[in-house]
Amino acid sequence: MFEISDGLKNEINVVNVSSIPQRSPFRYPGGKTWLVPTIRKWLLKNGRSVNHLIEPFAGGGIVSLTAAFEKLAESITMVEIDEEVAAVWEIILNGKNNWLAEKIFSFDLTIENVQLEFERPNKLVDDLAFCTILKNRIYHGGILAKGSGILKKGENGKGIASRWYPKTLRDRILAIDFVKERIRFIKGDAFEMLEQNFDNLDAYFFIDPPYTVAGKRLYTHFNIDHEKLFEYTSLIQGHYMLTYDDTIEIRRLADKYNLLYRTIPMKTTHHLEKNELIISDNFNWW
Secondary structure (H helix, E strand, O other), rough: OOOOOOOHHHHOOOHHHHHHHOOOOOOOOOOOHHHHHHHHHHHOOOOOOOOEEEEEEOOOOOOHHHHHHHOOEHHHHHHEEEHHHHHHHHHHHHHOOHHHHHHHHHOOOOOHHHHHHHOOOOOOOHHHHHHHHHHHHEEEOOOOOOOOOOOOOHHHHHHHHOOOHHHHHHHHHHHHHHHOEEEEEEEHHHHHHHHOOOOOOEEEEEEEOOOOOOHHOOOOOOOOOOHHHHHHHHHOOOOOEEEEEEEEEHHHHHOOOOEEEEEEEEEEEOOOOEEEEEEEEEOOOO
16 A cells, blocks of 8 residues: 655665674574564654553564563563464563573583484473474574474584574573563464454554465464454554565555555575565554
């Protein structure tokens, strides 16, 4: 319905993600670290923090964590349906985060020890959380979905240790202790959370679903009803930002449900520049 003009597009630079504080223990495929400067503008458009931020597809949680650390929202609700990802947030936000931090820091990372962890029977939620962090750090691209596999050569020939930074991961997990009173985590369905909050005028929804093109490769729960998500978004009485890949299909859905959108540049993990869509109830904050 509304696309950013060429003139304004040129004023928006691709964000250097190394300039953004890394708050999440995940290296999350499709993560939104690059969008953080835009999130700040959106949440601080009135010069003060918002009352309630809801992230129905929490994933790596960078938006929720940034909002908590930078006091962009008074309270935050993270929702995630994926069992493995949810286990990590359950432990960090609601459970044995110290245990997880120290387990990561002290773990002797070898193929043999990794296999022992993966093959451990009757895993409790804390065991599942640790195995999820392991997979995320030693699998190709941090991808947890079926079909992904363990790094062989990795970065500079370091193999499975290429992305395993135990002290950094411990410090990030322990740091979340200082802000977790702002955050409520729910293992649940994004659509149910949206439906329960259609009339919540205080809510700001950051909605980052599995994308139509890459979702199948990246996520276990990739198969969502995209049209239903657009319909639900159109029913939100509060504020929202919905992000999507820039495709004809998505633009048609936005037009069908009379949703405003603009394009924003980003850089992929392979350093290719592309546009994504930001869909919002208004762009007064832009």
